[in-house]
Amino acid sequence: MSVPLILAGGLPGAGGELAAAAAVAVAIASRPDPETGRDPSRAPLLVEVGAGRGRGPTMLASHPARDLESALRGSGLDAAARGRLAWLGLGDEPEWLEQLGSALEVAGDAQAVIVHVPRARWREALEADRPAVSAVLIRAELPAQRALAALATIESLGAGLPIRIATSAPGRVAGRRAVAGIDPGGETAIRSGRLANGLLRRLRYDTGQALPLALGGILAMVFCALVLAAFGGAVTGTSRAQRAADLVALSAARSMRDDFERLFAAPRYPNGSANPRHLSKPEYLRRAAAAAVEAGRRNGVVPARLRVEFPDADSFAPLRVRAEISASLDLAGLPALPVAARAEAQASVPATSTAPASAPEMANGGGYSGRLEYRTGEPMRPDVARAFDRMAGAAAAAGITLVVNSGFRSDAEQAALFAQNPDPRWVAPPGTSLHRCATELDLGPPSAYAWLAEHAARFGFLRRYSWEPWHYGFTAGPAPCSAAGDLVGAQGSAADGDGPVTAATLPAFVPARFREPLIRASARWNVPAALLAAQLMAESNFNPFAVSPAGAQGIAQFMPATAQAYGLEDPFDPAASIDAQAHLMSDLLEQFGSVPLALAAYNAGPAPVAACDCVPSYPETQAYVARILAMMGGAGAIAAVPVLEVRLVD
Secondary structure: OOOOEEEEEEOOOOOOHHHHHHHHHHHHHHOOOHHHOOOOOOOOEEEEEOOOOOOOOOOOOOHHHHHHHHHHHHOOOEEEEEOOEEEEEEOOOOOHHHHHHHHHHHOOOOOOEEEEOOHHHHHHHHOOOOOOOOEEEEEOOOOOOHHHHHHHHHHHHHOOOOEEEEOOOOOHHHHHHHHOOOOOOHHHHHHHHHHHHHHHHHOOOOOOOHHHHHHHHHHHHHHHHHHHHHHHHHHHHHHHHHHHHHHHHHHHHHHHHHHHHHHHOOOEOOOOOEOOOOOOHHHHHHHHHHHHHHHHHHOOOOHHHEEEEOOOOOOOOOOEEEEEEEEEEOOOOOOOEEEEEEEEEEEEOOOOOOOOOOOOOEOOOOOOOOEOEEEOOEEEOHHHHHHHHHHHHHHHHOOOOOEEEEOOOOHHHHHHHHHHOOOOOOOOOOOOOHHHHOOEEEEEOHHHHHHHHHHHHHHOEEEOOOOOOOEEEEOOOOOOOOHHHHOOOOOOOHHHOOOOOOHHHOOOOOOHHHHHHHHHHHHHHOOOHHHHHHHHHHHHOOOOOOEOOOOOEOOOOEOHHHHHHOOOOOOOOHHHHHHHHHHHHHHHHHHHOOHHHHHHHHHHOHHHHHHHOOOOOOHHHHHHHHHHHHHHHHOOOOOOOOOOEEEEOO
């Protein structure tokens, strides 16, 4: 009978595969099977392919192991008698299979040969004609590697080879004992004995009734392995497809976020030349789709398997994208399994309020007595707020979210703060702090300090004190605590909605017939004309006779109940509708103290906005607010286009 050759290896990350192979070899030496005709006086041979170092003989080596060592060394091979085993080390050169064949001719008296093969040489060993492999031993972590183990089982059985899975690696001490040819003891010895007996029984093909039993067991294993492989492969494939779909959708949404401002750039400069910053809506969507395809390609998705859609493509400025990936998983012996994934992402206005409840509109009790604006709940001078918006937008593009921790403080608030910490180095005494001027901001988080130190000056902010990396003062406007500073909010530019509005200051997209009604409504209700104009563009594209599927009517898209509440008798009268629109926006601005929240309330109703003090997570409302703020930016009505955040919504 030829010497049984057992091929031993391990799945990626399993570990302990050599020790497991050695433990099985020791078990074969300890538990000879008389029915197979094996002589217990012979020793098994453990071959280590790609051995990084030689292994010396041990003093307690058995006589059969020493005899095998002598025969191998006589042929010039690196061998050693170790306990009950003979060990043979082979290099990882391309001719290693020839060396193994030569070694087996010399080791013809071996009880069994267990060949540990590195993963890079596994298929080469499995498919070799010579030497012929008798069985396979695989080290795998179960249940984590169940699917891979099933695939290895299929591969082995497909080659007509019995296989056993070592589900546990020997511990450090047991592993060292096994590699030294000594019984590892404990659970390791018991498990290794079972594996050895199972492998040896599978080799008894010459006993009349064993062959049908073995074949029946193999068929059962094939079926179970196929089921496991199908399940594991489908789960793994679906998980990978879903991850790819998420990344594809997010990449497209990021493209839309980055290009959003360009939708509102003028197509041409005043001299008639083309503006390279302008993007048409088809080009805007094409760029987003290209970003999606590229993200898919980087994640192994063939473009033919990817479908990208824009659910709000008909809107003035789309902000949503849907990605769908369809594929199939091919497994030997089973029909192709479908794998599908879907994800939806959007760029939207951050759902945060800009002012706390009952926040004062005018400053008092300090060195500034003008109008206040709020950012992350903290008050400041209007020009400081606009400069902060520009800086926050640039920081967001760099992956940093700026937070205002403190802004304007009255003398009374400063006195209370100083009483808690009467150290002038850290807290200025009452009446001396520049925070009383509404030009100073304490910014965070600490992770933003380095960015602020490098970039804040570009936006007009100066770091006041070297020992306070968070304290920045605005120096690009009127001096702190000055009469000119008090007038910033009262005499701001028309574009900011603070000064008189004329036909020349309205956005260029406003039709001539609606300019005068907008100017009158803006002046009457103290609402920026550019804000009203952007709303009309988004609501109806200035169509006085527009009617929505939900029943909204006219140029400002009033629902009948809202029109009645604001005394609008004819929603199709554009002048009357614009006046009612300005009246409603004035009330909403007073209620919520924030343009984004007022816009959200105009679109979704005040109740959901008041419930969360945020822009509700309704896709239509999110897109509505973003579009209008962007149009205001393009018209010069606000200092910067809002910073949009990208997130998965499905």
